[in-house]
Amino acid sequence: MMHHVFGPHFLGAPLFPGVPNLVLFILFGLGVWYFLxxxxxTEPQAPNSGHSKISETEALRDEIAQLKKENALLRELLKRDLEKK
Structure with a gap:
């Protein structure tokens, strides 16, 4: 009886010769389950502690301070270069 219910022509004629549709149906279900x-x-995880945020903020502030110093030096060099011409 099971051969007649889940035989090679379960869900109609086979889509690929030699592979029963029941096998394709099971593989498709497993693929959908895997991707879901x-x-x-892969959803983003919340940070476990605020310590990493604090250290990251301090690092960014240090970098901003360094960039401001470099910007001031570059402006001074540009000003000197313009005065020479």
Whole structure:
């Protein structure tokens, strides 16, 4: 009886010769399940502690201070170069 229910012509004629549609149906379901599970795992995670945010903020402030110093020096060099011409 099971051969007649889940035989090679389950869900109609085979899409690929030699591969029953039940096997294709199961493989398709597993593929959908895998990609749905993978998408849930790749959602962004919240940081565990605020310490990393604080150190990142301090690093950014240090970099901004360094860039301001470099900007002031470059303006001074440009001013001197313009005065020479």
């Amino acid at each position: 599970k993978r998408d849930k795992q």
